[in-house]
Amino acid sequence: MTKSGSAYRTVPRLGLNRAELALSIGVSTGTVDTMVEEGTLPPPRKWRSRKIWIFSEVEAAMLRWPVDGETVADGPHQDWDFDRDPEKVRNAAASKARKYSSPDREPETGAGGYPIISDPSSPIKQFYDQLGFDPWTMNEADMQRLQREADARWIAEIPGKPLTKRELNALANFAVHGPNVKVTSKETHCGPDTEERLKARGFLETFPSEKFPDQVGYYVLTEAGYREWESRR
CATH class of the missing domain: 1.10.10.10 (Winged helix-like DNA-binding domain superfamily/Winged helix DNA-binding domain)
Structure with missing residues (x-):
């Protein structure tokens, strides 16, 4: 059977297992463990017998990594309680996005505190678009609702697909x-x-x-x- 877009989930996964995380950032699973130990990546959440890395936490951690040529004054950030505070995560992502994006004409965040991203290649922007989320006007309740609706649509469509x-x-x-x-x-x-x-x-x-x-x-x-x-x- 050939792979077709209709046969695969179109809504981005909100969590990643160890192998998926390793693949997504181009390292081995052993390196993922090392990065967690040294504080470069956040530790996984545990759900039943599974260990899951939340996408937004990984994204927030990676946005704080130094760009090539930057001097790192301190060691890796290890305060993952900070990363698990939704407001602080949004603020950190917005600050980093503003630092490396060109337009000053865009606000740091929208009405709900989510960063405004204009770059169409940004995973965050793609995630917004696939959900139908408008960071200018929508809030966290809207985000959760859209995620539930998208997941329900995905599940409902499965029986009709190969x-x-x-x-x-x-x-x-x-x-x-x-x-x-x-x-x-x-x-x-x-x-x-x-x-x-x-x-x-x-x-x-x-x-x-x-x-x-x-x-x-x-x-x-x-x-x-x-x-x-x-x-x-």
Whole structure:
């Protein structure tokens, strides 16, 4: 199957796992760990059994990195409580954006405190545009609403789209165990994006861990998921 834009999520992910973060900044996963240890990158958030780096926190940290030729007077900034204060994150991003952008005619931030970015190549500007977010007039509540709406649209569209290669591979791995069989994440790996897609199609269910109820402990391939796999054999 060839990759097509319609088969992949069009809304930017709000969080990155270790491998995705490494790929996005062009380093190895081991280097990511080192950068976290030295304070160059923020530590991940933990959700159930997963460690997730929030995009806005990574963006704010990278905006404070020195540009080539700058003298670094102090060591890496390690006050990540600062980064997790939404107002301070927005102010830091706006200050950095103003320093390296040309127009003084644009304000630092809009009505909701979000930075005004005019550069179309900026990930922040692209994120705004894809969500339909207007930093001039909208606030944090609008941002959260637009993110929920975009995610709901993405999930609703999945059943009508072709299965991706990762979905097909995951189905094959789950099908080895048969339908309605609890399979641990150690027995077969399923990434969060693929998991969401298969659940949206009704092909997969998740169940909490017995030891840690707030974590996903088991995956179960549904009858519909097994039939889909069999139809492709």
